[in-house]
Amino acid sequence: MSADRRTLAPFGRRRVPIVDRCEYGSYVVLRCLDEAGPAPRPGQFYMLAAAEAWGGGEGERPFLPRAFSVLRATPESELHFLLEAVGPGTKRLGALAEGEELWLAGPFGVGFAPPAEQRRPLLVGGGVGIAPLAIWQDELGLDATVLLGFRDAAHAEGAAVLAEARLATDDGSVGHRGLVTDLLIQELDHTDDARAAVYACGPPPMLEAVRALCAERGVPAQLALESGMACGYGACFGCVVPTRAGYVRLCLEGPVLDAELLETALIPGTGHG
Amino acid sequence: MSVRFCGIELAHPIINGSGTFDAIAARRAFGDTLLDEFPFAAFVSKTVTVEPRQGNPPPRLWEVAGGLINSIGLPNKGLDGYLAQDLPELARLPVPLIVNVMGFTREEVARLVAAFAEREEVAALELNVSCPNVETGLIMGADPRETAALVTRVRPLTTKPIVVKLTPNATDPAAVAAAAEASGADAVSLINTLRGMALHPRTREPWLGGRTGGVSGAAVRSIALAQVSAVANRVAIPVVGMGGVQSGGDAADVLDAGATLVAVGTESFRDPAAACRISRELESLDRGQARPPDETPKQ
Numbered sequence A: 001m002s003a004d005r006r007t008l009a010p011f012g013r014r015r016v017p018i019v020d021r022c023e024y025g026s027y028v029v030l031r032c033l034d035e036a037g038p039a040p041r042p043g044q045f046y047m048l049a050a051a052e053a054w055g056g057g058e059g060e061r062p063f064l065p066r067a068f069s070v071l072r073a074t075p076e077s078e079l080h081f082l083l084e085a086v087g088p089g090t091k092r093l094g095a096l097a098e099g100e101e102l103w104l105a106g107p108f109g110v111g112f113a114p115p116a117e118q119r120r121p122l123l124v125g126g127g128v129g130i131a132p133l134a135i136w137q138d139e140l141g142l143d144a145t146v147l148l149g150f151r152d153a154a155h156a157e158g159a160a161v162l163a164e165a166r167l168a169t170d171d172g173s174v175g176h177r178g179l180v181t182d183l184l185i186q187e188l189d190h191t192d193d194a195r196a197a198v199y200a201c202g203p204p205p206m207l208e209a210v211r212a213l214c215a216e217r218g219v220p221a222q223l224a225l226e227s228g229m230a231c232g233y234g235a236c237f238g239c240v241v242p243t244r245a246g247y248v249r250l251c252l253e254g255p256v257l258d259a260e261l262l263e264t265a266l267i268p269g270t271g272h273g
Numbered sequence B: 001m002s003v004r005f006c007g008i009e010l011a012h013p014i015i016n017g018s019g020t021f022d023a024i025a026a027r028r029a030f031g032d033t034l035l036d037e038f039p040f041a042a043f044v045s046k047t048v049t050v051e052p053r054q055g056n057p058p059p060r061l062w063e064v065a066g067g068l069i070n071s072i073g074l075p076n077k078g079l080d081g082y083l084a085q086d087l088p089e090l091a092r093l094p095v096p097l098i099v100n101v102m103g104f105t106r107e108e109v110a111r112l113v114a115a116f117a118e119r120e121e122v123a124a125l126e127l128n129v130s131c132p133n134v135e136t137g138l139i140m141g142a143d144p145r146e147t148a149a150l151v152t153r154v155r156p157l158t159t160k161p162i163v164v165k166l167t168p169n170a171t172d173p174a175a176v177a178a179a180a181e182a183s184g185a186d187a188v189s190l191i192n193t194l195r196g197m198a199l200h201p202r203t204r205e206p207w208l209g210g211r212t213g214g215v216s217g218a219a220v221r222s223i224a225l226a227q228v229s230a231v232a233n234r235v236a237i238p239v240v241g242m243g244g245v246q247s248g249g250d251a252a253d254v255l256d257a258g259a260t261l262v263a264v265g266t267e268s269f270r271d272p273a274a275a276c277r278i279s280r281e282l283e284s285l286d287r288g289q290a291r292p293p294d295e296t297p298k299q
Ligand SMILES: Cc1cc2nc3c(=O)[nH]c(=O)nc-3n(C[C@H](O)[C@H](O)[C@H](O)COP(=O)(O)O)c2cc1C
Pocket: A236, A237, A238, B016, B017, B018, B019, B020, B046, B047, B070, B072, B074, B100, B128, B165, B190, B191, B192, B193, B215, B216, B217, B218, B220, B242, B243, B244, B245, B263, B264, B265, B266, B267
């Protein structure tokens, strides 16, 4: 794995202040100031926990930190994270206000690899999975085409974190009615397959559709996957995903994996808040 | 805070629980600062078996109140893979190495012990006895006679210290500890994880790929303390206590219950450098010298 896809993390976790919280429809963007940390690579992730009152929520959880792909990193050492309050961890994090603090460890994992010469990056995101595509777009610039899918209009407000995205919604309230993969097929039909490189992150069924489509058309794809994680740095062996090379720890070998490595992107046990 | 454990000089009493810290992986994530600030006074490696194992199918984790259930299933490269790939790297750690082994028969355990007996990189061996003996069907560490037979079989194979890692899923862990001691074990460690289960929120089938798993973390701390205390009162050999330790105060409890060393497991998931913090906190506590094990009162 090339070194430029992995920025090493400082050892241990650090306490960082939240400097801004804002809502985009169904999503919250938390901005924190990580002055002790290095600049992450697009696609890397962090383990986050509220510094206070982590625990004692629904079912007396959360207990473990939660993994979040970095949404954006600024030259002023701000890290931005996108979240949707769906379980005890994301609810607690989503309730944090400016001035409160996070425990943060990372950056972890390996990020996206740049497209081969002559290939045009197509960024395909679904739901909260759009997060790593924003920092990747920041780096690639506006040559990258961005296609995003959401459930409905409230979720589609999240698209504002990226620039110039084409949208699809399940209910047709914004953009194309249907799947983001419909948009991907259109784009690929307009591009020579030999000149496209796909980067995708989103819910497992979406990723699986992207994987199958790219495999069929011979388009290289990198998928940022999700898996239940306890530690984020290879300690627990809890985050494995099945690949053609056997189980791999997603926090160590991913979260970005070459689609070719996967027989399926339908990872057991994902989507649990 | 330096402490002697089975003849091994350690800088402080905090080590890791087997399978809860992968020093090789952590070095990939954190780089060499990990070695400069290495959190444990000795490193216990993840359980090694004779044959390579993939581990259990995912999902492997479920969060519970104050802890988690894991069904990792002991993935490892097998004895040959460990000797060729892991041991050379682990030998470069700045602390003594304790290798944790498990076999499905006594002969498998014997093979593992004999193989590591020859390796000078290895300071001590820990026997994970939380698995069934496929020949007798009994969990090796759940029954004093099974444990005695196992330790008796492997004891002559090495002069290195043998630590028996007890399972808490036994009727009387102290009786198992006494059997291990009588058969020549140099120390015991406890607790391993407690059997637990979670159901899938929708399908109502077991959530974990291995159906059941092991509970660890803060949730098991009081159970661990009771078992450490019972065992330390029963045996004269040193005890490594673990289970839900999150702070220097928790570590002090385990030491005051009779342990010589304290292992940190799940808390390292929440904070990779948790053990550094715990040993700092322990040092700053104004507590008397931990009792040497031979002064531990007997029942
Ligand atoms: C994810 C995970 C993997 C573990 N793997 C092993 C193992 O390979 N061998 C072993 O003897 N114990 C293993 N354990 C048990 C721990 O070493 C320790 O006994 C237990 O977790 C209690 O300590 P804790 O509450 O501090 O985690 C594992 C525990 C966890 C949580």
